[in-house]
Amino acid sequence: MDFRLTPEQTGFAQSLTELMTKGDSVAAARAWEAGDHAPGQALWTRLADQGVTALVLAEDDGGLGGTPVDLVVAFEVLGHQLAVGPWIESAALAPQAEGEMVTAGVSPLNPYAVDADVARLLHGSVSESLQSVDTTRRLFEVHDAQPFDEGAIDLAVLACSAELLGCGERLLADSVEYVQQRKQYGRTIGSYQAIKHQLADVRIALDFARPLVHGAALTMRPRDVSGAKVAAGDAAYLASRVALQVHGAIGYTAEFDLGLWINRVRALVGAWGSSSYHRGRIADALGAS
Amino acid sequence: MNLDLSESELTFQAEARAWLAENVPREPLPSMDTAEGFAAHQEWEAKLAEARWAVVSWPEEYHGRGASLVEWVIFEEEYYRAGAPGRVSQNGIFLLSPTIFENGTQEQQDRWLPSMATGEKIWAQAWSEPEAGSDLASLRSKAVRDETRGGWVLNGQKTWSSRASYAHWGFGLFRSDPESQRHHGLTYFCFPLDAEGVTVRPIAQLDGEPGFAELFFDDVFVPDADVLGEPGQGWSVAMSTAGNERGLSLRSPGRFCATAERLVELWRSVGSPVEYRDRVVDAWLGAEAYRLYTWGTVSRLVDGGSIGYSGSVNKVFWSDLDVAMHETALDLLAPAAELRGPWMDGYLFSLSGPIYAGTNEVQRNVVAERILGLPREPKGA
Numbered sequence: 323m324d325f326r327l328t329p330e331q332t333g334f335a336q337s338l339t340e341l342m343t344k345g346d347s348v349a350a351a352r353a354w355e356a357g358d359h360a361p362g363q364a365l366w367t368r369l370a371d372q373g374v375t376a377l378v379l380a381e382d383d384g385g386l387g388g389t390p391v392d393l394v395v396a397f398e399v400l401g402h403q404l405a406v407g408p409w410i411e412s413a414a415l416a417p418q419a420e421g422e423m424v425t426a427g428v429s430p431l432n433p434y435a436v437d438a439d440v441a442r443l444l445h446g447s448v449s450e451s452l453q454s455v456d457t458t459r460r461l462f463e464v465h466d467a468q469p470f471d472e473g474a475i476d477l478a479v480l481a482c483s484a485e486l487l488g489c490g491e492r493l494l495a496d497s498v499e500y501v502q503q504r505k506q507y508g509r510t511i512g513s514y515q516a517i518k519h520q521l522a523d524v525r526i527a528l529d530f531a532r533p534l535v536h537g538a539a540l541t542m543r544p545r546d547v548s549g550a551k552v553a554a555g556d557a558a559y560l561a562s563r564v565a566l567q568v569h570g571a572i573g574y575t576a577e578f579d580l581g582l583w584i585n586r587v588r589a590l591v592g593a594w595g596s597s598s599y600h601r602g603r604i605a606d607a608l609g610a611s
Numbered sequence: 612m613n614l615d616l617s618e619s620e621l622t623f624q625a626e627a628r629a630w631l632a633e634n635v636p637r638e639p640l641p642s643m644d645t646a647e648g649f650a651a652h653q654e655w656e657a658k659l660a661e662a663r664w665a666v667v668s669w670p671e672e673y674h675g676r677g678a679s680l681v682e683w684v685i686f687e688e689e690y691y692r693a694g695a696p697g698r699v700s701q702n703g704i705f706l707l708s709p710t711i712f713e714n715g716t717q718e719q720q721d722r723w724l725p726s727m728a729t730g731e732k733i734w735a736q737a738w739s740e741p742e743a744g745s746d747l748a749s750l751r752s753k754a755v756r757d758e759t760r761g762g763w764v765l766n767g768q769k770t771w772s773s774r775a776s777y778a779h780w781g782f783g784l785f786r787s788d789p790e791s792q793r794h795h796g797l798t799y800f801c802f803p804l805d806a807e808g809v810t811v812r813p814i815a816q817l818d819g820e821p822g823f824a825e826l827f828f829d830d831v832f833v834p835d836a837d838v839l840g841e842p843g844q845g846w847s848v849a850m851s852t853a854g855n856e857r858g859l860s861l862r863s864p865g866r867f868c869a870t871a872e873r874l875v876e877l878w879r880s881v882g883s884p885v886e887y888r889d890r891v892v893d894a895w896l897g898a899e900a901y902r903l904y905t906w907g908t909v910s911r912l913v914d915g916g917s918i919g920y921s922g923s924v925n926k927v928f929w930s931d932l933d934v935a936m937h938e939t940a941l942d943l944l945a946p947a948a949e950l951r952g953p954w955m956d957g958y959l960f961s962l963s964g965p966i967y968a969g970t971n972e973v974q975r976n977v978v979a980e981r982i983l984g985l986p987r988e989p990k991g992a
Contacts, residue, residue: 325910326612510986512986521983529921601892602888608875608879608891
């Protein structure tokens with residue numbers, strides 16, 4: 323029994339973080355948002371060279387033979403650094419040995435294909451694009467989509483949960499930094515209990531969501547995967563609400579980067595099955611046991 | 612990363628499960644906060660100790676079996692899953708004993724630990740005072756040196772002293788240096804509750820039973836042999852106990868997993884009403900999160916890490932979860948929820964969780980200041 327990440331996994335997360343920080347992943351997201359895919363694609367290639375899209379593929383299939391735990395380690399970083407592109411599709415739903423950028427619509431949980439203008443659509447065809455609340459995700463309605471098997475979908479749900487966790491951590495970190503420098507009424511606003519307690523609740527929610535994400539990665543039982551999505555979604559959403567609140571009006575602007583994570587969380591909370599859908603799946607499992 | 616138990620841990624688990632299945636009383640014992648129930652719970656402790664299940668992590672010479680931390684958590688899971696009685700000896704075996712093991716002399720360990728393990732002597736904590744609750748360091752009960760007799764004379768008042776209505780011994784902090792402020796000049800004392808000059812006044816709790824008491828000290832003599840740790844160092848001696856109370860020891864995941872399982876059963880027994888679905892699922896998920904979080908903590912501790920301030924994260928989570936689970940059960944039971952029974956009793960007990968062992972407001976301050984690094988609250992006037 324050792325419920326901790328291995329030093330290799332922690333090191334992998336660190337190297338991905340460094341790669342994305344040096345590659346200015348936020349600037350790449352801004353460019354992606356404006357329709358310039360080049361910086362995002364360059365970053366994609368570097369991450370793919372680290373094996374991110376091939377993590378859970380067996381070595382015989384040209385992958386790294388990693389585990390779902392390795393996958394969630396990577397996706398927490400992708401969320402933290404605001405990665406752009408169809409990562410969930412290309413690394414979890416349909417892992418790619420060669421690092422190709424692929425996308426798909428999965429009805430009914432995730433019917434829109436994200437970034438089908440730059441990624442290869444796995445099944446069916448798409449028409450004109452739809453606007454996501456997350457301006458870094460361009461969505462496309464898919465016609466003649468084909469079903470994926472449940473295991474593949476659950477890996478996508480798990481990856482989405484880990485990405486949410488990473489977004490939540492980033493929102494908390496940026497908020498803690500902000501309330502330590504912002505002063506009102508002659509005091510750092512981070513010294514007010516009304517601010518402290520909200521941020522403490524975010525810390526607590528994230529700390530108790532992470533073991534569910536890691537636990538689900540170990541078992542891959544459907545109820546555990548759903549539990550990971552519910553808890554990570556709830557925690558990240560709380561982080562986004564509190565982050566916006568403690569930042570005040572500056573956080574409500576499109577120009578300030580915080581909003582990119584706020585809108586990413588809102589998009590992912592609904593993607594790959596709503597909290598209600600996943601609670602239903604847990605309830606079915608509990609009711610049947 | 613894995614959650615697999617070793618061969619010997621599985622054997623330990625099977626042994627605990629079998630013994631509990633055989634020995635846990637079929638009917639719940641009367642409340643431990645009644646004279647009759649207190650005695651019944653003491654008997655149960657004696658039975659546990661005889662089979663060496665009372666204090667599994669203690670050394671064998673004190674009725675333990677030298678169990679590892681992992682085995683301790685396994686035992687706690689099995690204990691609560693079996694629906695075994697609450698632990699009347701809990702203040703002693705979980706809160707005080709780590710302090711005795713760490714700071715007590717050999718003589719004190721030999722004198723106090725065996726009767727604590729068997730439930731023959733029940734210990735009550737004496738921390739809070741009427742003017743010192745969350746702000747424990749403002750305590751004013753005092754200890755004055757008595758060189759002639761070789762000890763100290765205690766005066767003052769303690770309150771909210773859990774189990775003190777029927778317990779035999781108390782432990783707590785007194786100000787032994789009258790010039791001292793706050794955390795300095797405090798000494799940690801142990802004292803029999805029937806010592807001359809100690810008056811115990813039981814206080815009925817929200818459930819009507821005297822689960823705690825006020826303690827009055829009127830020139831109570833305590834010999835040097837009953838001082839725990841160095842005189843004047845009481846605060847740091849006490850912190851090892853407080854760390855345990857806020858940390859792993861008191862609230863093992865077993866208790867919450869068992870409550871969640873019973874809630875799921877209750878929900879199913881009334882036809883799995885859909886309007887309660889999300890609350891029941893969240894209870895199950897919260898207990899599962901707590902269980903896994905604890906295994907993470909255990910993994911760190913086994914590797915030499917410390918609980919640190921994560922005890923505060925923990926405490927807010929489990930206490931809020933416990934209240935929410937019981938509220939859901941009562942809503943499911945309505946209108947019969949109003950009747951006294953296991954769920955209502957559990958609910959009343961759960962309401963104390965966000966208050967004791969450091970209120971959740973204090974814990975959130977700790978999380979914000981010590982973990983997130985936010986500035987300390989400006990001091991009050």
